[in-house]
Amino acid sequence: MSRVAPASHLHDVSTVEDVLALVREHGGRITSSRRILLEALFAGPEHQTAEELATVVQTRAPDVALSTVYRNLEELERLGVLVHSHLGHGPATYHLAAGAHCHFVCQECGAAVEAPDELFTGLARSARTHFGFEIDPHHFAVLGRCAACCAADGG
Amino acid sequence: MSRVAPASHLHDVSTVEDVLALVREHGGRITSSRRILLEALFAGPEHQTAEELATVVQTRAPDVALSTVYRNLEELERLGVLVHSHLGHGPATYHLAAGAHCHFVCQECGAAVEAPDELFTGLARSARTHFGFEIDPHHFAVLGRCAACCAADGG
DNA sequence: GTCGATGCAAACGTTTTGCACACTG
């Protein structure tokens, strides 16, 4: 689990071309798979799985392999442009690091609620004072039951 | 994801035989794999993976298949005796439902800190008031950086 | 021309499933 200082903090990465410039700065090359993948990430919904992204990319470049998508996602994550989170037992979802947030996911219906980081500041403080632990609340969702499902089955 | 009222709340399930009685009540049968697995769960460390449990069981009954362990774990979880949690990207860990707690897991060294539920009551209240969401903080660990790793790489 | 990126297929680790047989109650 090698870590790289997220270069995206030092650069403007608010457009596809910004990110491609960053990639090039780090010795990477600008390929069409990469550009199309980034366009899918910037244009598409917020929580896309690798497979969904591959499908989108493949509508424009049918020969792009799923493994290429994974390798590009990995690289973009290493550069600090992307982040992935686990919303449940299925595949991971990817999104731009700039829009990172926390999630509550319903165990019954799978609904994902996006929560502002501030909800977690209390927990962050407790974890820090009790254990010296610095939480990163983005990576795994917090499971539970959404309002609708609570209402539906009572209790 | 069908759910059954956790019968374990209505029964004493503090011994292997208690659980086996519960299993029998629900139409299940008492097999030696099941008994040995339960003994491993009651006697062993708190966070055991299916594979670890299988290994323990196999020291006493070498022919017990990993799939049998999974099927028994699933059944015991359905009965509310067990719970599994995900402490990171690897295999799930199983433990008796009675001893459920929350986890902080270090992304750097993998250390797992067990946290009392009370740490999460603030977050639980916020989630409830903001979203009507009832959290179950046990299932997924909260990732972050442990005290040792924070000290080691500064920041 | 160098070296990073890609496609394909195969491997991976974890978990689930199909099926014929064995056992509990």
Added chain:
DNA sequence: CAGTGTGCAAAACGTTTGCATCGAC
């Protein structure tokens, strides 16, 4: 004897890797 549980093998699933080739610079 009914029907649950089991062993084994294979599949499923998401993800990673090996390798020969391709393509950006």
